[in-house]
Amino acid sequence: MSELLANDLITPDAGEIPLLSLPSVSILKAAPLTRLSLRCREATQKDAGAAFGAELPMSPLSNTTAAKRAALWMGPDEWTLLAPEEDLKTVFDGIEEKLSAHPHALVDISDRSEAIIVSGDKAAWLLNTGIFIDFSLEVFPVGTVTRTLFHKSPVMIWRIGADAFVVEAWVSFMDYVSGLLVQSATELEAA
Amino acid sequence: MLLIYCPYCQVERSEMEFACRGEAHVVRPADPSKATDEEWVEFLYMRDNTKGVAAERWRHIHGCGRFFNAVRDTVSDKFLKIYKTGEPKPDLEALAKEAGK
């Protein structure tokens, strides 16, 4: 997984056994992260990026990454900022300080969701069992980030490699999401 | 299932990601206290329910979360124009004509 985007940030949770481990696709729980929701207007975006340590991506559905930082475009005035778990306070306070004079909203949502890493040849296929998005690389290149639906659960998808995706869901939805992914992968084990 | 273009995400996505929020350009009176009862009822409840070309509000609720407006032919389900919140209401008749209705 070394060539993956933000591989210093998105890592399998060492303490967890894989949810799925097949030759063609695996599902691993991701380690906890700092997640911040940042909302601000145009005038503030540059400063916000500087304070965070990674520029805020301006193109829809895109991401920017820097060392131990990733900023994900969620909407025209909304970003999710990712950093290591232990950096919560530093990052939060750093942005608040820098933006103190500008209207903005920074909210800690670290515990709101959980992430899994779905990777392997069949990763896109597996996601397509519940998501209607075209995951071909021309349409959904590496680095694309989007919110969407997986069957009946809202999810966030971030493509971190040609065959690797981060799937985030609100915590109470994660059993449903990961459970269905594992169930849908069953047929890959068929002879 | 409709395919809808989100003007903020700049992609077409399935209708499942969106919520339709009814007729667009229904203006909430700036000073409601000055609105007559009739005007307020008009604002609250009276909708055209157009068969044909109509402007609707949509929200990309399972995407970027933004509201936007779309002109749709409610008979053919064709979208004739999609535009961001705050942009003026397009000339529906001209759009309909252009679409060959």
Added chain:
Amino acid sequence: MSQPFRTEKGGRIDRAEQLTFTFDGEEMQGHKGDTLASALLANGVHLVGRSFKYHRPRGILTAGSEEPNALVGVYRNGDQTPNLRATQVELYQGLEAISQNRFPSLGFDIGAVNDLLSPLFPAGFYYKTFMWPHAFWDKVYEPIIRSAAGLGKPPKNPDHDVYGNIYAHCDVLVVGSGPTGLAAALAAGETGAKVMLVDEQAEFGGSLLSEVSASIDGKDPADFVTETVAKLAAMDNVTLLPRTTAFGYFAHNFISLAERVTEHLSNPDPKLPRERLWQVRAKEVVIAAGAIERPMVFPENDRPGILLADAGRTYLNRYGVKVGHKVLVATACDSAWQAAFDLADHGVDVVAIVDLRETPPESLMSIAEARGIRVEAGCVVTGTLGRKRVKGALIGRLMTSGQVASGGQIACDALLMSGGWTPTVSLYSQSRGKVVWDSEKGAYVPGVSVQKERSAGGAKGLYGLQATLEDGYAAGEEAAKAATGKSAKVTYASATGGEAGSGGILGALPHDRNAARVKAFVDYQNDVTAKDVKLAVREGMHSIEHIKRYTTTGMATDQGRLSNMNALEIASGALQKPMTDVGLTTFRQPYTPTTFGLFAGVSRGDFFDPVRKTPSHDWVVENGGVFEDVGQWKRTWYFPKNGEDMHAAVARECKTVRESVGLFDASTLGKIEVVGPDAAEFLERMYTNPWKKLAPGRCRYGLLLNDAGFITDDGVIGRLAEDRFHVTTTTGGAPSVFATMEDYLQTEWPDLNVWITSTTEQFAVAAVQGPKAREVIAPFIEGVDLSADAFPHMSVKQATFCGVPCRLFRISFTGELGFEINVPRRHGKMMWETLAKEIEKHNGTVYGTESMHVLRAEKGYIIVGQDTDGTVTPQDAGMTWAISKNKFDFVGKRGLARPDLVADGRKQFVGLLTKDPKVKLEEGAQITTAEQPATGTPAEGHVTSSYYSPALDRTIALAIVKNGHALEGKTLYVPMPTGSIPVEVTSTVFYDKEGARINV
């Protein structure tokens, strides 16, 4: 060899692999590559079912998915799937099939008496025969009709199969893999476009698989298929899906496909899904669904042994099966002649070709002559003999007068018929396209495309091998170009033979029989005859839509693909209107019957809906708590101890909270963080209450209305900082409150510098309520002086719980001293377990939602959605205190001033006490002023909440009652089936009216 009707050679079956199967328990042999239908025919079995209404013996009519008669049940894992078309069931070793709609047996069916009684069952008999007496309908007529009519029996057990789902995108979707579809897929595939080729059959090739008298590029058509499929399979950009039916064409080129994954396997791997739903978004679609042959409508055209001519040819050439030893061919067009020739070439005695046309083409006549086949031109079949198998046909000669003269009988054991061809416009019609009448072709063909699709080949009425191939290539090229802008040079294959024929007939054939007594079937599956259609017209049904519904013609599982055109012509004759003026009914999804399992997919059992759990869930399970579903959430309902029932558990929990302390999981409450310089301004505009003067560290109850003035939600809102509020909502209201706030923010007040973020799942929330609440939390909380003076009721502060940062609220939904602790969710389990242990030291209790409801009802706190129903204003609810008088505007302010909302006679929120303290009212029960109201008396209101109150040791209830606030002390009645219950109207606050307990 036990298959008397199997040919010596030929066909695409694997003669080396013999398969054993049973039909109605009788063991038979077939081959790999057979369908159940072809295997039955190989064994000489034509009688496979009984008809829907008259229970007439029926045989296999077609070789495709349009089959109306040969519906069978197939057993698998001890359960039976009904109504499968034998023509689509692929044979496998050990297949067990049964016939349907017969009792006691297929050969002797008691229901066949309906055939003799058929004058009782004319078209529309449902509507007129069993009208009286009314009471008989439910008890007598319907059950009898239901059991006598109908098709297969539904399986008894839950479906243990798994069904898959996949979303897919492609540039070009090609539906159908006959000459047109193969050519289209190849042409599109060569451009590099992403192509999907789907066909409902097991093998690609369509009509090419039974074409033996033509050649393509000098090769057998079947070899052309093999080579083309191999080319397609070698392309990475092409997905091949056999056994896959495109059953629905929806808006914006959304097409759904049903793939039968394991249905054809003898021992499928249980890890595989039985079927898979493909939900495809295609940039362009090529509909190459071909055309299907039309039955001829002559008397007794439904006997087993009577098949469509092309089906007979398919069974012969593709499956190596002769439909009979002495075959009569009845036709009005050229194509059936080829079936006769092919049969003759296999040594079958073709007893005659009966062609309606006075002068069939000379070219065909000479071939027939060369084979020694008798030709009866200008003749029709006027009836058939035999019951469970056709034994002969009556021949009639068409006179110039239009009359028919008897032409004697011809003995046969099978009859092939062809009334011509009907393009399959189902998918085009589903795509909302309007078909147009092509008088030259005598068919409805696709008109202007309204979606990005094109019909090609037989599906648009184009026939002949060369023409359909060319049309396929062209359609594939055009579609790929339109989808991707790319094109490629494609070499067209060229065909010899397989030329388009001419001829065809619509409607019922003339005959010399007694029209009142014979049945000439138009719609086989629904037992609709030509007579029925005429009767419908005589009885006033003049629209084809009415005729369809009155007679049920075209309502079979093939949606009238076989019957519509004939029915239309008959109706047109009866109406004396041109056919094009009669109109055509619309084809709708699904194209063929589709299993419920496919639609349900993974949404069943544990995955029917997301099951949302809070961090206390595991602890609750271990400690015997009982859950209730609140939307998708599992919330703890109550905690029975030592075998308590719910009543006892709730009574104990409530009593303990009031006397000592209770712990409650409030994590599901909606939480929204409102942040920004305009946060207070925003809340001013959203909620009825004032917010600007609320000091950081303080909380206030917030009431949310819609612009009509009605209560939609409520919750406590804490001000964390000048520009930051922690808003709580009801559990069920969380998503809609969030959406409403976004709506106003984005579309009404985009200038406000404030943003909202859902934090519902960021926090786990424990409510500690009761006189001992402070003592319970004190050991774990740091950073807050918990004393009443320093941290009074309605306060909020950042603190730590066991060292974890938390938001500590002093709030109460019980009327007792209470705290709610919000910790980041990952610490929720730790917090819950810590507090659950601690309350034990104080003889406290954990409590669930039921006790929460009782405790709040004792205090008269409303629950939005239970005590309110979307028509209740704050004044109605007695909450005028929550409305700020000084605000310019808030959502609902203008609505509250509407005349109806301030008028006298509104239903208002009150308490009710039954005169008998033991009687508990029913929630939802109606309230009247009269003890014994006359029938038709409008209710004064209804009971919204009703409980046994442990604190009062009596029942209490909340209600909304007309002018209720003025009725305090008055007696009203709740009439119930067991008698009228007198109640006294009271204040809504039953316990601690002064509110002293909350402020300790």
